[in-house]
Amino acid sequence: MSGVEALYPFLYPEEDDGADDDAPARVLAQVVASTREKVDEIAALREEVVAAHAEALAACAAAMAHSLAGGGRLFAFGNGGSSTDAQALAALFALPTADDPRSWPATALAADVATLTALANDVAFAVVFSRPIAAAGRPGDVAVALSTSGGSANVLRGLAEARRRGLVTVGLAGYDGGAMAEPGVVDHLFVMPSSSVHRIQEAQTTVYQVLAELTRRALG
C-alpha cells in the first residue's frame, strides 16, 4: 500500500470510479471528514505544544526583547516552507502593528537570493545560512532557525555559527527534534511532537507568532 493509499484507504477498493455515479458525492464527503480530522489534529497539537512550553516561550520572548531593546538584530532561516515561515517571522518584527508603530531590524536570510545562490553555487548549500551570520551576526543579535526534521545541515550550521558568535539562538523543530535537540545546539528549543510535516509547520507558526506577540508586548 502506498503512502497515499494508507492515508485514504476508503478511496482505493474500487478500481474505476469513473463508472460510479456516486463517486463525486462519496469522495466529497470523505474529503469533508478528512478536513475536520486535520483541523482537530492541529487544535490538539497547538494546545499541547503551548502548554508544554509556556514557561519557555515567556523566557525566550524575554531574551528576544532584551536583544532587540539593546540594538540587536534578528536573523531567521529555514528551507522550503520553513524559509517562508522565516520570512513571515521577520515581517512580524519588521512591520509596524496596530499596537506598536516601530519597525524592528529583522531579516529572513533566504530572502536574499543573490547571497543564497552565490554561496550555494560557489561553496556549498550547507553554508548558505552560516556565512551570512558569520558576516553580519554580532553578540546580542537573535538567530531563529526552523526545520521540521530538526536535521537540515545548513540550518544546523547556521545555529552553530550563531552560538559561536554569541547570538541568542532559538530553534523550532518537529518529530523528536532531531539533531537540533542534541545538547549544546540551541538556547531556546521548541519541538512540535508530530510526524506530519503540515501539522508541525502549523504548530511552529503558532509558536513563532506567539513569540513575536510576547516579544513586542515586552518591548512596548
Place this chain on the structure above:
Amino acid sequence: MTGVRTPTAQDALDAVARRRAATTALSRDAERIAAACRDVAVRFARGGRLLTFGNGPAAADAAHLAVEFVHPVIVGKRALPALSLVADPAVVTGLARRAGTADTVAASLRAHARPEDVAIGLSADGDCADVAHGLAEARDRGLLTVALVGGDGGAVGALPGLDHVLRVCSPDPAVVRELHVTIYHVLWELVHVFLEHPGALPLAAAR
C-alpha cells in the same frame, strides 16, 4: 534592560486560548473548503496553473502555498504548476512604482494569467487593495478565484462574483494567518485526492 516588561507563561496560555473559537468555527466550514479543493483540482486537470498572492506575512504564505504544489512534501505525489506573484522583489517593486501599490498583483495577472488558471489571494483582514484588485482581475479573466480572508472579510470579502471566499472568524491577524496555513495545507493534500479520482471531478461542468 529598561523598557522591557517580562512576559509570563500565562501570556502564552492566554494567546493559545484566543485561538480556540476560530479553530472550532473552521471545522464547521469543512464543506466549503472541500468544494474549493474540488474546483481547484478541476482546473489542474484541465491544464491550469495556480497563481498566489498576499502582502506582508501573507506574501510568505503565497510562496509557501506555491511550493507545496511545486515540490510535494509527500514523496510520489505529482508536482503541479504554481507560482507566487509576489516572490520577486524586482518585479513587485517595479510594478509598484509604475502601476501603484494597489495594482501590482493585477498587473502581474494581466501578464501571467490564462482563463484556465486558479488565483488564490490571502489577506488576514481582507482589506488589502492589491489582493482585492488582483482577485477582481482574475475573476474578469475567467480564472477560478479563491480568497482566504479573516475578520469581517473586508474589501476582498465584499467583492461580487468570487468563486470561493474562505473566511476565518477572528479579528486577530495572527490567528487568521495560522488557520490560513491549515486551510492551504489541507487544500494541497485534498486537491491530490480529487486528482487521483477523476471520476469524482465534474470535469464537464462549466467552471
